[in-house]
Amino acid sequence: MSRVRKIFVTATLLGGFVACASVQGQTLIYALSYADTPASLHARFPTGALGASTADKLAMLRRFRKTEIYSYSPANGERKLLYSDEGLNLEIEPTGPIVGSDAAYVVGLIREWRTTPTPGAYADPAALYEIHFDGTQHWRWLAEMQPNQAPAVLNLQGNKAAIESTLKDQYVISIYEVPAWKLLSRWELGQLTRIHCPDCLPMSFGWLSGDRLFFDLNLGDEDSIDEKHHNVPGVYVVSEMGDDLGGFSAKLAPGEVGKPSPPGAAGQRFLAELASGDYLFEQCRETSRSRGARPECFLVVSGANSAKERRFPIHPRFPAYTRFAPSGKFIAFVEDRTTPQYRSERHVWVMDLESGKETEVYVAAPPAPPTALEPNVTVSILGWAEAQR
DSSP states (O other): OOGGGSOOTTHHHHTTOOSOOOSTTEEEEEEEEEEOOHHHHHHHOTTTTTTOOHHHHHHHTOSSSEEEEEEEOTTTOOEEEEEEOTTOSEEEEOOOOEETTTEEEEEEEEEEEEOSSSSEEEEOOOEEEEEEOSSSOOEEEEEEOOTTOOOOEEOTTSSEEEEEEEETTEEEEEEEETTTTEEEEEEETHHHHHHHOTTEEEEEEEEETTTEEEEEEEEOOGGGOOTTSOOOOEEEEEETTOOEEEEOOOEETTEETTOOOOTTSSOEEEEEEOTTSOEEEEEEEOOOOSTTOOOEEEEEEESTTOSSOEEEEOTTTOOSOEEEOTTSSEEEEEEEEEOTTSOEEEEEEEEETTTOOEEEEEEEOOOOOTTOSSOEEEEEEEEEEEOOO
8 A cells, every 4th residue: 555545544533523512412423325235136126227217227336225324312312314315316425524413525426327429327426525414315516536535524613624635646635615615725745744754644633723733643664764854753733724833732641742653552642622622632552562462542532621531442442433522422433343153243332431331323234145135234424413403
């Protein structure tokens, strides 16, 4: 994998932060995508394209039969269907984030049947769309997808979005006004790394208060490090225009964020500033010097607005499919669990970070064999939203 194709590990994680501070009003937004098996597809279309309607011909080309988006309230356990792309020309890939209380950003592909120049199915390039949860199934085209584009990350006010992509083997950061989706600035991250750490990779990024962005830079593979370079890994702050604002010195005992550590070693890194003003860190420590042993890792919420530091384990149960409510009270994550038959099933959980209570939201059955007549279900988490009143 090339250096530029290494996606920001927690860009997906941080995309779950939206500008809603009410704990009781927060709802989890997750999606179920249904993929046909060969048998279930044949059951739907036994004669294939022969004699099929135009709508059926387009439906046969879909990756997923349908994707449904649901909300879940930790306060009362209420679940509600918000959106489905079944029967639409738009096939969505639910990436998030959530925008306000009634919209989301998703990757989409529109297919249609055209009679000219040659009759057949045509697809527009994959693009970023805004979909609405008002029952109309309305969508709005925002922009064509760029190479290696990661999900958008909203600032704490929810009125600006940062997107990471690549262009000519360079990381590019684009800042958009929300909801107008007006491009405000676009710049290469290399202008920051060349100054502070030429051989570093961005391990996480996100928004800080005051519409500043942070980037946690750490060294990549050892064989890609040039001894002639002056590398200073750490957390650095930039303006939304890309101006270098220096290092970020938020502290978490027993050390300082940005403390250099060799690749793969135990250490800590800054992940986000919550709407409460508290900071979110990942902190790891070595538990054994045995070869292949993994460090023990925790997520830590700490800051002047916390009555006490909150710490909870994240390995191995908390993969990249993790979303935090901006208040810091809830975390939602997808757990890959191996069954006694050595098959993998996915569980969606919500954890109350104050009481430690875990609530199972959904279980996706293991993938079915090709002969199964029911489609396989894939579950994903888009983020958190303000509950509609």
